[in-house]
Amino acid sequence: MKDQIKRLVKLQTIEARISEITHRLDDVKKKLKELDKQFEFHEKKIEEDSAALEIKKKEYREYDVEIQTSQSMINKSQEKMKVVKTNREYRSMLKEIDELKLKISKTEEQMLDSLEQIDELEKGINDQKKDFMLIGEEIKAEKEKIQSQASMDNEKLVNLRQDWQGGCEGIEPDILKKFLKVNGKVFGAAIVPVNNAVCQGCHMNIPPQAYNEIQRCDSLKFCPHCDRIIYWQGNLSLETEN
Numbered sequence: 001m002k003d004q005i006k007r008l009v010k011l012q013t014i015e016a017r018i019s020e021i022t023h024r025l026d027d028v029k030k031k032l033k034e035l036d037k038q039f040e041f042h043e044k045k046i047e048e049d050s051a052a053l054e055i056k057k058k059e060y061r062e063y064d065v066e067i068q069t070s071q072s073m074i075n076k077s078q079e080k081m082k083v084v085k086t087n088r089e090y091r092s093m094l095k096e097i098d099e100l101k102l103k104i105s106k107t108e109e110q111m112l113d114s115l116e117q118i119d120e121l122e123k124g125i126n127d128q129k130k131d132f133m134l135i136g137e138e139i140k141a142e143k144e145k146i147q148s149q150a151s152m153d154n155e156k157l158v159n160l161r162q163d164w165q166g167g168c169e170g171i172e173p174d175i176l177k178k179f180l181k182v183n184g185k186v187f188g189a190a191i192v193p194v195n196n197a198v199c200q201g202c203h204m205n206i207p208p209q210a211y212n213e214i215q216r217c218d219s220l221k222f223c224p225h226c227d228r229i230i231y232w233q234g235n236l237s238l239e240t241e242n
């Protein structure tokens with residue numbers, strides 16, 4: 001039984017390593033996703049601002065057309081004024097021209113505002129593009145680092161799974177079955193030592209009779225509190241020394 005316990009403990013060590021690396025690989029997926037998100041966020045911001053810039057430029061061109069239209073209406077009115085016959089007509093045309101001039105001056109103000117916004121957006125986009133290049137490089141480097149660590153971990157995992165298979169081979173099927181059952185049920189180690197009558201899995205006291213039984217080590221024993229397989233540390237130390 002001591003030999004079987006020893007093998008189970010070894011299997012447990014492999015299991016712990018597999019679980020540790022599997023968790024790390026799960027984290028890698030999360031980290032990569034997070035980095036992709038960061039990248040997309042910057043990319044999207046530039047796209048949105050570029051779209052806003054196009055709208056502003058279009059607006060600016062429309063103001064320009066409006067001014068030209070008003071200007072040509074003024075020109076026409078001024079031509080007509082040369083041939084008007086009544087004062088009333090003349091005054092109405094002057095009024096019309098004044099209104100058009102006012103409209104032009106308002107549109108010119110709007111154009112200036114537009115121009116300011118266009119400048120601001122263009123500057124912002126340029127800055128963002130510069131940042132994006134740097135951030136993009138950083139993200140790329142970080143991803144490469146993570147991926148190379150992950151590929152090493154995947155290799156380790158392949159080896160550990162082979163070790164696991166090898167480790168299972170020396171264990172009696174019945175014992176292995178019990179170990180796997182406990183392993184599927186408990187959080188953390190399925191086999192734990194008992195030190196000074198305390199289960200190292202749940203830190204509860206093992207009753208004296210059960211404690212005596214595990215020291216005899218003639219069959220597989222379970223913690224009455226947490227159901228983990230338990231063994232007396234002293235037995236394993238002796239076995240190791242041999």
Ligand SMILES: [Zn+2]
Binds near residue numbers: 226
């Ligand atoms: Zn326990």
